[in-house]
Amino acid sequence: MLSVAPTRTTIRALGDLLEACKTIKALKQLHAQLVLNSLHSHRFLGSKLVDSYVQVCLLLDARKAFDEIPQRNNRSWNTILSGYSKRELPSETLDLYKLMRREGLLGDTFSLVFALKACMELCCVDVGKLIHADAIKICLDRDAYVAPNLVDVYAGFGCLDDARQLFDGMVERNSVLYGVLVKGYVKSCRGREAMHLFYKIQEDGVKLEPVLVIGFLQACALLGASREGRCLHAYAVRMGFTCSNLFLSTCLVDMYAKCRLVKWAFHIFYQIQHRDVVAWTAMISGFVLDGKSLEALDLFRSMLVELEMPNAVTVSSALAACVHLSAWRTGKSIHAFSIRSGLAVNVIVGTSLIDMYWKCGCEQYACQVFNAITDKNVCSWSAMVAGYGMHGKCHEALAAFEQMIAEGHKPNAVIFVSLLSLCSHSGLVDEGWYYFQCMISDYGIAPSEEHYACMIDMLARAGHLLEAESFIANMPIEPGASMWGAMLSGCKMHKNIELAERAAEKLFILEPDRADAYVLLSNIYADAGLWDQVRRIRTIMIEKIFQKTPGCSSSV
Structure with a gap:
């Protein structure tokens, strides 16, 4: 035991020894010596001891050593917070941060960053706001390390106005700060705001790092902004980012595919030497999006030949290609592959299989797949409700919806579109009104243009044309072409020329080049024997060089 107080040199030497301990045995022995000499509670040595235990992944021992330090400072707290944060234990990290605050310490840059990262992992935006308040108290809310994490917390949970306010309040903005905000906008499908940052970053003179290029490419994909996407591609090539960054190359494939430049997408895809499942999936999805379903299925087969294991999204895209081709036999083969590879139980694959079988007219298989899904979601x-509706089985569709509610699933906006469309085609006006009101009052879903169009179609089909016109007049949104188109179809069905002319007039203003609207109005006049009006409309059509799209069917 030491008989005198250790000098600063001794303390430093012991700290170096602790850092040099690479084995648990050596660390335990040195810890024992520190305890024997009553040095384990020394603030500097205690913090070093905690850090050494963290390095050898002994968090419980690290916590015990930390608890032995009587007068802990920010360095001591940061050491233990760092240990729990690195081992991805966000709940314990936040508990430690709260304990630190209860002991009266305000923390510093590092402790705030550790706590904010824990908030992100735990989805605790409210706690993040409290940490933001702590940062403001010690004037660190605009710190170069703290501010990006604060923006990340707000943007990650959709509080983009708060995130933008923080961003705009920063005097000096770096690529990290831009990156987290762009990521937040892309995650919330707000590509336009993300692209505004693309122009702003050039004004600020901030260098585009690979992570920023990826974020902006994803925004271009959302918007179909091919010009900006090509600029980013050129920049990435000049900087050499595409040579070593597989994810960036995959984002280029996805961006070009969603901008309907599939040849460019395939060119990038072909140049990727070591393709992963994400790259294959992006290209297959791109072909499907562009209507090149045969190419999508050929690429899916090539993927299997190259022994690259598809994931649920890949299989879902391949099944979507089968739907476009009505290729139910190919879809059945993919179903068999999904069973062999264990993907059939995946809810994404299961839902895609249900959709494929319904649209190919295989009701029995659709029901079998649905019943086999153990973890059904909305x-x-x-998919089942839409499938029943597609085949005119309205009572089965409504029963499936009620069963879904009984099992505790909360419906979304998409399923209400299916329900309202079903009610429209089945003439269930009262039921349609019930589900429309239920959607708004019981589930707080704001009707979209699709929901309103379904309601107008339902009323018009049932002959309630004046009610449909009144419904349009009282809507909180401007009526779109789909709504006036539904009204015009209803007018033809019930031979109401006056309303048809009003609906057609609105429709021609919104979409002056829509050929089917002119054809429909011409047919309404023809049914009424108004041949002068028929000739007038057909003359307009000829002048505009409209062509009626021929019908076709396919079965593979």
Whole structure:
């Protein structure tokens, strides 16, 4: 035991020894010596001891050593917070941060960053706001390390106005700060705001790092902004980012595919040497999006030949290609592959299989797949409701919806579109009104243009044309072309020329080049024997060089 107080040199030497301990045995022995000499509670050595235990992944021992330090400072707290944060224990990290605050310490840059990262992992935006208040108290809310994490917390949970306010309050903005805000906008599908940052970053003179290029490419994909996407591609090539960054190359494939530049997408895809499942999926999805379903299925087969294991999204895209081709036999083969590979139980694959079988007219298989899904969600229920509706089985569709509610699933906006469309085609006006009101009052879903169009179609089909016109007049949104189109179809069905002319007039203003609207109005006049009006409309059509799209069917 030491008989005199250790000098600063001795303390430093012991600290170096603790850092040099690479084995648990050596660390335990040195810890024992520190205890024997009553040095384990020394603030500097105690913190070093905690850090050494963290490095060898002994968090319980680290916590015990930490608890032995009587007068802990920010360094001591940061050491233990760092240990729990690195081991991805967010709940314990936040508990430690709260304990630190209860002991009267305000923390510093590092402790705030550790706590904010824990909030992100635990989805605790309210706690994040409290930590933001702590940061303001010690004037660290605009710190170069703290501010990006604060923006990340707000943006990650959709509080983008708060995130933007923080961003705009920063005097000096770096690529990290831009990156987290762009990521937040993309995550919330607000591509336009993300692209505004693309122009702003050039004004600020901030260098585009690979992570920023990826974020902006994702925003271009959302908007179909091919010009900006090509600029980013050129920049990435000049900087050499595409040579070593597989994810960036995959984002380029996805961006070009969603901008309907599939040849460019395939060119990038072909140049990727070591393709992963994400790259294959992006290209297959791109072909499907562009209507090249045969190419999508050929690429899916090539993927299997190259022994790259598809994931649930890949299989879902391949099944979507089968739907476009009505290729139910190919879809059945993919179903068999999904069973062999264990993907059939996945809810994404299961829902895609249900959709494929319904749209190919295989009701029995659709029901079998649905019943086999153990973890059904609102998407799988929605596919069943839409499938029943597609085949005119309105009572089965409504029963499936009620069963979904009984099992505790909360419906979304998509399933209500299916329900309202079903009510429209089945003439269930009262039921349609019930579900429309239920959607708004019981589930707080704001009607979209699709919901309003379904309601107008339902009323018009049932002959309630004046009620449909009144409904349009009282809507809180401007009526779109789909709504006036539904009204015009209803007018033809019930031979109401006056309303048809009003609906057509609105429709021609919104979409002056829509050929089917002119054809429909011409047919309404023809049914009424108004041949002068028929000739007038057909003359307009000829002048505009409209062509009626021929019908077709396919079965593979």
